Amino acid sequence: MALLALEKVSKRFPGVRALNEVSLQVEAGEIHALLGENGAGKSTLMKILCGIHQPDSGEILIDGTPQHFSSYRRACAAGVGIVFQEFSLIPGLSVVDNIFLGREPRNRLGLIRHGVMLKQANALFERLDIDIDPQIHVHHLSVADQQFVEIAKALSLNARVLVLDEPTAPLTPTEVERLFTIMRQLREQGVAMVFISHHMEEIFEICDRVTVLRDGEYVTTLEVADTDAGALVELMVGRRVDNIFPDHHSHADSDDIVLEARIRMAGRKHTDYIQLARGEILGFAGLVGSGRTEMALAMIGAQPVTERQMQLEGHKVTLKSPADALKRGIGLLPENRKQQGLILPFTCADNITLNHLKHFQTRPPFISRRREREAVEALMDRVRVKAPGSDTVVGTLSGGNQQKVVIARWLERGCRVLIFDEPTRGIDVGAKSEIYALMKTLTAQGISIVMISSELPEITGLCDRVLVFNHGHVVAALSGDEIEAGTIMTHATRQISLDNPTGSTDESVATLERAS
Amino acid sequence: MSTPTSDANPQPRRQRRSRASRLLHSPVFFPLVGFIAVFIVMALANDNFLLPNNLTNVARQGAIIAIIAVGMSFAIFTGGIDLSVGPVMALSGTIMAGLMAAGWPPTVAVIMGLLLGMVFGAFNGACVAFARMPPIIVTLATMGIARGLGLIYTGGYPISGLPAGFSFFGRGEVVGIQVPILIMLLVYLVAYVVLHHTSFGRYVYAIGGNEEATRLTGIRVPRYKLLVYTISGLTAAIAGLVITSRLMSGQPNAGTGFELDAIAAVVLGGAAIAGGRGAILGTLVGAMLLAILNNGLNLMGVSPYLQDVAKGTIILLAIYIGRGRNA
């Protein structure tokens, strides 16, 4: 008998049938992959399992006993834990407070035993090989560190059933490996795990069986050993996706330098130099926390820096705010869609047109609603947002679809330079290939793209040149055949002296400097 | 995207909301229900309530708060608040009165008063937008400052002896409609157009919905915040114009507690106090709801102390009916 069984679970939201009689069985000591396009209903199914949503019909069985989880608290009590797709940490509380929130160890007077809590947290971190100060406030942590705190929090429940909803999205390969090590340990201990990811290779590496959902319907369950990526994608998307990367035809015109930036981040000793050619896709690679996002924010003036000299098409420009950047045609798609990207109470349409409302001002300053709607619907088709309508409130979309809405915002803005920070985070394979194709289309139009990504295949498959970040500095500039996973990782993890971050091997950067 | 399957994809997005569903989901729906409910109760409880004369009374009495509540709506929609509206209203009004009493022509005096309100609002806005201070404390401080300035200017005396023509704004009539009501309607019309048909309006809601995202998208958030508080100062000054003309005297201590009434109007109108959601017509409904409450309870001859209790209870009930939308 399976440790966990979901039987014919159905769930409707206003205007959407999220799940229709979906079933799932997970054995003790099994890692079960849940696969499906954005909006297929994976997160919804898991939230039902955890008592966060109530099913319209269907049953949850643990050890064959039907369960009724009216809240997450109940589910926890029955041994179910979850790492949410969207962060659930409290930014203003410390790491240790977050981990034990709701389950603080207390003494006889009812006071929190801070010491005990800290000791337990340290022990947990040691076991998981996580190196984070448990007393630091969560809002000081990078996205990846936050994710590890989430994981530690779920594990501290000692759950028998553990759900991991896209836990690897904000992690780099090394960190994914660490997570897998932890998951393997848990498998040994007989924990039943549900693992959601849009990364095929991860599924083949760690999972035992896989269940595929499509449009809220159960498709099939397979042994991972008996299938391959192509087949899974076809089951998931309903068509073959042969090569997710477009043909490697570069639109870069390396003689036509669009953007040059010399930036020295606050508190850093060196100035980094970045150069971007017309039609180029420039990758920012590096470990989590290596400073790519910071650099991106600095490039659009969203963050104070010690030094910032920018030249756009040969002219010196001063960027004091993202608005200045936008005026010059530089746009940023931020990495954290909920906090930095979306206006959650807005509809899809209002989110998408926010930064180019001028396009719809037939008679300024008035906006033509009709033209706005037409444009939005075309854009939503282009990135394939799955939503009941363009007037659907964006907060109710699935994570991946929200990401697509943020992307759509930049397609018609008419920028010369677009900085995409982790653009495909949480996006399904089918949509990913479309986004890659879109990026190529943009570069063909002469737009230059900076792509920050923690997915090496994405970097190697798409970029014309790659800058590798390490400890907040550019430590290598790669192009052509140098763009290869091993080389990138070598530079990204190389131990460097903080006084001389560019190091001895970094001739390419020096060359670039001379060339300018 | 012209994927092979896109044609076979019967995307439900094409469906538009039905008219009924739109009404039900409009932010003005629940405030309106509350308003109508209270209206009916008041009409049943008072023979005099429905007299045209009284309804004009109600609209005119509510106009002051309603006008102030427009600026308050802008502030609240961006996730801010403006507590200084009452004293700014009083200050602008007394300055107008003072200038006229000193012999300035009414038009010039009125323009100076309105400008003063805008300057004061812009100062609030600069503190909020550029110095990044929390609106509640900025406007709490400027509330005291405006009150003090008004009292210093007048020495505590109301200013009277205003030219007769000035009474037009508070007591005049145009095509049978009283001027205060007309001014109110005009202010709402402009606000509606700005909020729903200009990009600035969209930014107001966007800032309230997610300021950081709005900023990163390339919108000049500080500039628009400055504008929002300037508007709030302006509407307070317009209210000051109406009240000064109506009383034909500049009252340095008018408007005490008006900030709370204006906030109540906005929230009763269905706005989220955290920003990002709300409708200006809802605010109008909210302000009129407060006005019929005051008027109706007065008409019924409810004892003043009991009126406080009754008013509070009815506000609670009204919000309770429309709750969930405001939580």
Added chain:
Amino acid sequence: MSTPTSDANPQPRRQRRSRASRLLHSPVFFPLVGFIAVFIVMALANDNFLLPNNLTNVARQGAIIAIIAVGMSFAIFTGGIDLSVGPVMALSGTIMAGLMAAGWPPTVAVIMGLLLGMVFGAFNGACVAFARMPPIIVTLATMGIARGLGLIYTGGYPISGLPAGFSFFGRGEVVGIQVPILIMLLVYLVAYVVLHHTSFGRYVYAIGGNEEATRLTGIRVPRYKLLVYTISGLTAAIAGLVITSRLMSGQPNAGTGFELDAIAAVVLGGAAIAGGRGAILGTLVGAMLLAILNNGLNLMGVSPYLQDVAKGTIILLAIYIGRGRNA
């Protein structure tokens, strides 16, 4: 992070904070700087300011707002607000006075008064937590209700003729410390322990930081919100006890505008008005800052109208210095 090179990786992020950095990042740091700055100015401007007698005065004068601000802090830390504190204070105080005047023993009367405050607070809490209504409008409504009830209860007249022993709470001394100050310190001590050493305290900040996430973690958010507003009612009632004893009469219209002073104290104390961040000791500093402002300006003999302006300006400056932390 244990990348292959992590051992040799001196990432600054991993470093534990030094003691100095912790102090600098403590939410009490900037309020304290502001307080000390104003303190020094006042001491230089007035010969009498530093007299022990005057410092006791200041602490006692500030005690009422400081006590109320404790409950306000709880509300603001959860992302809410409590505008009803002033009238609840007055109502609780008059009930105590009324019962004593009717011959009830002081202890029983005091307990009844405190209970009443808690019941009122719990009602606010129930509206906010279970009926999911926005705190600002709920407490705005109950503010009117409490005021009305107090006036109805007393008919508008203050209640006097209280037993002499009751003056202990407002005028007594214990080990050389005046009782109002002692009560204030006690309330802060308890609040500090609750906020920093109990699970409930964690939940208060968690709810303010991210209510949805807190709920998802399995914490019974409504229950704790109820508790928060009950505490606010209780501290308002304690302030009512002190003020009634100090005045030796129940004043139904005391506490007008106190909600704004209490909010100012909390925000001056470094709390984020959106919730999730703040320190109770900061609130104490904020309340005392307001008290020295009032006292110092009075000592300097600044004219009352100018005091409004001066106070507002100093508050703005204080917040400006500590800004960014509060934005």
Added chain:
Amino acid sequence: AETGDKADDELVIGMSFQELNNVYFVTMQRALQEAVNEMGASLVFTDARHDIAKQINDVEDMLQRGVDILLLNPTDSVGIQSAVMSAHDAGVPVVAVDAQAEGPIDGFVGSKNFDAGYKACHYMGEQLGGEGKVAILDGIPVIPILERVEGCQKALGEFESIEVVDKQNGHQERSTAMNVTENMLQAHPDLAGIFSVNDVGSLGALVAIQSSGMDVKLASVDGNPEAVKVLAQPNSPLIAIAAQHPATMVVQALELAVKKYRGEESPSEVPIDVTLVTADNAKEFTW
């Protein structure tokens, strides 16, 4: 209090007002300033804004500052007691002005508020021919105001055919008073008279009455120059004001307090009569 020995021009006089947003109290403050200037002494004053807790703090601060004489215009007679005691303990003579104060005060100078209400309403009753509906425009619930209402009710009770049909609160603020009056007029289209507890309220009520076009008589208390001017106009709805004398009041209070300070013999209570101002004597009346 012990007797003091400072010369007139060394004295520091303190006065705590219940409010200073009202011409009545501002007049008082200016008269006091003049009197103090004449003595060559110096004056400090504070504004309690009807907040008794603030008033006590204000008094404590003034004592700290070292005032020699304290004039108190309490916003609440009982609640002010601890301030009176502080002053007493500090050896500072205290004289209550306009409203009584509990505790060891050295004197009281104030109007007869009950009389004020009585006189105004009695005159209005007569002018109404002893019949008709009357409404009361109430104010902040403090004792002098409550006494005026009581006095008015007593006077009106003496007319058998006069009925008090409504009592609403205008908060002694002009625009609120105006709105409330509009509503009272609406509720009682046959209203014959209104008594307002003070002139700030009556000036607001006046706007409402005039724009309604109704024939309603208005009586009030205070003697605010603006109101008196209206009263003097022909056919004014405002027919009577029971006028107080703020300047006289405060100057007498100061004299009394200085005498106490010097340890001279002096009365401990000086009631000031109110003057009924009507169309007949309005031209001559000033504060």
